[in-house]
Amino acid sequence: MIRRKHTKTIKVGNVSIGGDNPISVQTMTNTYTEDAESTISQIQEIEKYRCDIVRVTVNTDEAAESLKTIIKNVKIPVIADIHFNHILALKSIKAGIAGLRINPGNIGDKIKVKEVIKACKDNEIPIRIGVNSGSIEKGMLDKYNGDFSQAMLESALNHINILEKESFYDIKISLKSTDVLTTVKAYELLSDKVEYPLHVGITEAGTVFSGAIKSGIGIGILLYKGIGDTIRVSLSDNPVTEVIAGFHILRDLGLRKEGVELISCPTCGRAEIDIVGFAKEAERKTSSMKSNIKVAIMGCVVNGPGESMHADVGIAGGKEKSVLFSKGKIVGKYNNNEVMNALINEIEKITGEKII
Ligand code: SF4
Numbered sequence: 123m124i125r126r127k128h129t130k131t132i133k134v135g136n137v138s139i140g141g142d143n144p145i146s147v148q149t150m151t152n153t154y155t156e157d158a159e160s161t162i163s164q165i166q167e168i169e170k171y172r173c174d175i176v177r178v179t180v181n182t183d184e185a186a187e188s189l190k191t192i193i194k195n196v197k198i199p200v201i202a203d204i205h206f207n208h209i210l211a212l213k214s215i216k217a218g219i220a221g222l223r224i225n226p227g228n229i230g231d232k233i234k235v236k237e238v239i240k241a242c243k244d245n246e247i248p249i250r251i252g253v254n255s256g257s258i259e260k261g262m263l264d265k266y267n268g269d270f271s272q273a274m275l276e277s278a279l280n281h282i283n284i285l286e287k288e289s290f291y292d293i294k295i296s297l298k299s300t301d302v303l304t305t306v307k308a309y310e311l312l313s314d315k316v317e318y319p320l321h322v323g324i325t326e327a328g329t330v331f332s333g334a335i336k337s338g339i340g341i342g343i344l345l346y347k348g349i350g351d352t353i354r355v356s357l358s359d360n361p362v363t364e365v366i367a368g369f370h371i372l373r374d375l376g377l378r379k380e381g382v383e384l385i386s387c388p389t390c391g392r393a394e395i396d397i398v399g400f401a402k403e404a405e406r407k408t409s410s411m412k413s414n415i416k417v418a419i420m421g422c423v424v425n426g427p428g429e430s431m432h433a434d435v436g437i438a439g440g441k442e443k444s445v446l447f448s449k450g451k452i453v454g455k456y457n458n459n460e461v462m463n464a465l466i467n468e469i470e471k472i473t474g475e476k477i478i
Contacts, residue, residue, distance in 0.1 A: 132293070
């Protein structure tokens with residue numbers, strides 16, 4: 123059982139972050155925000171995968187202008203990601219965003235910073251301070267002899283200080299590096315110093331395969347230490363994959379008991395069915411499910427019946443026909459070209475959830 127470190131609760135739209143609230147899963151769109159139609163359609167797709175919060179880039183006036191339409195047409199809270207430009211921040215707040223990602227120390231003029239903070243206060247919009255190893259100030263890095271964790275920490279504390287001086291405490295913070303151990307150290311240092319909720323992730327983690335492993339290790343270590351209130355898996359891929367990966371990390375650590383755990387054998391010379399194809403198909407079909415369920419796809423009678431019986435639903439492959447198990451009991455024997463449909467029907471039956 124993981125004991126989470128105590129943090130203050132903030133609200134991003136209708137999602138509470140920090141305290142005892144469930145750890146939320148976030149992603150970021152990769153469409154041009156100016157293109158409202160494509161952005162809405164991408165957000166609606168990630169909503170099907172139970173994403174809690176989405177962030178969009180706001181880097182032009184046109185992007186800020188399309189926010190209103192986007193927000194009106196999606197269900198989950200939208201955060202605007204802004205660098206340097208306080209006018210875009212003000213326009214985004216006016217458009218109805220639920221959160222702002224901006225580093226106050228990078229806005230420049232104090233008056234501009236105050237204007238943004240006031241607008242956030244008036245509209246109850248939290249600010250995420252996001253320090254990344256790739257954009258850390260050179261002077262800060264020199265000060266700590268190239269220690270990115272210490273440099274990111276000090277940079278974040280400076281940004282926090284700017285907000286606190288204006289009595290603004292509706293804050294969450296991220297300190298992301300592309301390196302797992304640097305990221306872990308940075309968050310550990312920060313977590314000892316602040317009670318604000320932390321958004322954790324490994325930045326620019328890579329492709330689905332390498333990036334999900336890297337994120338699983340980095341985010342996993344932090345969550346295991348009780349650090350982290352909301353997560354984003356950063357992958358060079360469709361945002362849907364980020365959401366699926368995020369939920370897998372939370373599920374595997376027992377932090378959110380929802381979604382499908384797939385048990386599938388690695389196959390060997392005994393396999394009687396196409397395990398690789400079956401496992402991929404089962405995963406693809408069930409990856410948006412909310413129900414907490416364990417599904418086993420096993421290739422033969424050696425370990426198949428045991429694992430399938432211990433799962434909620436499972437298949438043990440056989441020559442021509444495979445056995446379908448549900449809640450520890452045999453449901454029936456199906457031809458190998460029909461057993462996948464039977465498995466999906468059984469999952470729908472026991473969960474009451476329609477598979478999309
Ligand atoms: S379940 Fe059967 S096919 Fe799969 S790895 Fe084990 S022995 Fe091989």
